[in-house]
Amino acid sequence: MKMKKKKNQNIQGLIQKLILNAHIIYTNGIFSIKNNKLLAKQILLVLTLTFGAISVVRGEISTTVFLPDGNTPLALVDPDIPHVYKDVMVGTKLIIVVSSDTNEYWGDGYGGDGGSLAIEEAYWPYGVLSAAEPLINGSDWSGSHLPAAGTEAVVWDWEESGIDGFDLYTGSTGIEAGDWFIIDYNATNIGDCNVGFYDHRISWVEPIYYLSFSHVRTRDFNNDTIVNLADFAMFASRWLATNCTGLNWCDGTDLDIDGGVDVNDLMLFCEFWLERTQ
Numbered sequence: 294m295k296m297k298k299k300k301n302q303n304i305q306g307l308i309q310k311l312i313l314n315a316h317i318i319y320t321n322g323i324f325s326i327k328n329n330k331l332l333a334k335q336i337l338l339v340l341t342l343t344f345g346a347i348s349v350v351r352g353e354i355s356t357t358v359f360l361p362d363g364n365t366p367l368a369l370v371d372p373d374i375p376h377v378y379k380d381v382m383v384g385t386k387l388i389i390v391v392s393s394d395t396n397e398y399w400g401d402g403y404g405g406d407g408g409s410l411a412i413e414e415a416y417w418p419y420g421v422l423s424a425a426e427p428l429i430n431g432s433d434w435s436g437s438h439l440p441a442a443g444t445e446a447v448v449w450d451w452e453e454s455g456i457d458g459f460d461l462y463t464g465s466t467g468i469e470a471g472d473w474f475i476i477d478y479n480a481t482n483i484g485d486c487n488v489g490f491y492d493h494r495i496s497w498v499e500p501i502y503y504l505s506f507s508h509v510r511t512r513d514f515n516n517d518t519i520v521n522l523a524d525f526a527m528f529a530s531r532w533l534a535t536n537c538t539g540l541n542w543c544d545g546t547d548l549d550i551d552g553g554v555d556v557n558d559l560m561l562f563c564e565f566w567l568e569r570t571q
Contacts, residue, residue: 378505382568386478412457437459440469520567
């Protein structure tokens with residue numbers, strides 16, 4: 294995450310100085326045009342209403358997580374609790390789409406705000422973010438910014454102590470409301486993983502929220518990217534086995550890792566019937 298002085302902060306700082314100067318002029322009665330305190334008061338009001346509103350009103354930039362088909366949103370554990378998602382199998386690739394409801398500028402990577410998707414070091418064993426090629430000039434993952442993000446959009450990967458991810462910037466021209474960026478998320482190991490979503494207009498240090506994923510044992514026993522009859526046949530071949538131990542756990546069919554393959558494992562298997570991992 295590139296900690297640069299941001300253009301919007303410079304503009305807002307200038308606005309604040311203008312408002313402050315107008316306030317001083319009004320208070321002290323030293324306005325240069327005929328010492329007109331009424332005019333100074335009017336300027337103060339206009340600056341406050343106009344520029345104050347500009348610095349506060351912003352479009353909403355948000356994320357949606359999709360299953361590997363790119364069309365089906367990943368379900369939430371509880372519809373009333375955002376960004377906490379239902380279990381996915383290890384080996385599943387999810388698609389994170391960053392969208393905006395406005396054509397507002399979102400940074401240029403040099404002096405602007407932009408945003409990031411990032412994973413902290415504690416979660417590195419469980420999930421990985423990746424961007425889409427082609428890689429332009431050795432830095433811009435151009436396949437991960439969409440036309441609505443503008444003609445100057447860039448996606449940069451980065452790593453700092455204890456965290457890594459991708460910076461997302463729109464540039465300043467050709468921006469439209471809609472889907473701006475696509476970043477892939479890969480569930481690599483059993484466990485939980487949080488992906489931070491940063492809006493640098495709000496904070497460069499703290500995410501505005503985390504996307505919370507939980508990874509469970511795969512039901513795609515033959516690794517063909519879909520849970521189907523071939524996997525059920527492998528499961529059935531281990532039915533009622535009682536000697537499941539170690540990392541293998543009866544070729545993965547002992548899904549609750551209690552040492553045997555039984556009806557409980559069958560129920561767990563069926564939860565992901567016909568689901569794809571890629």
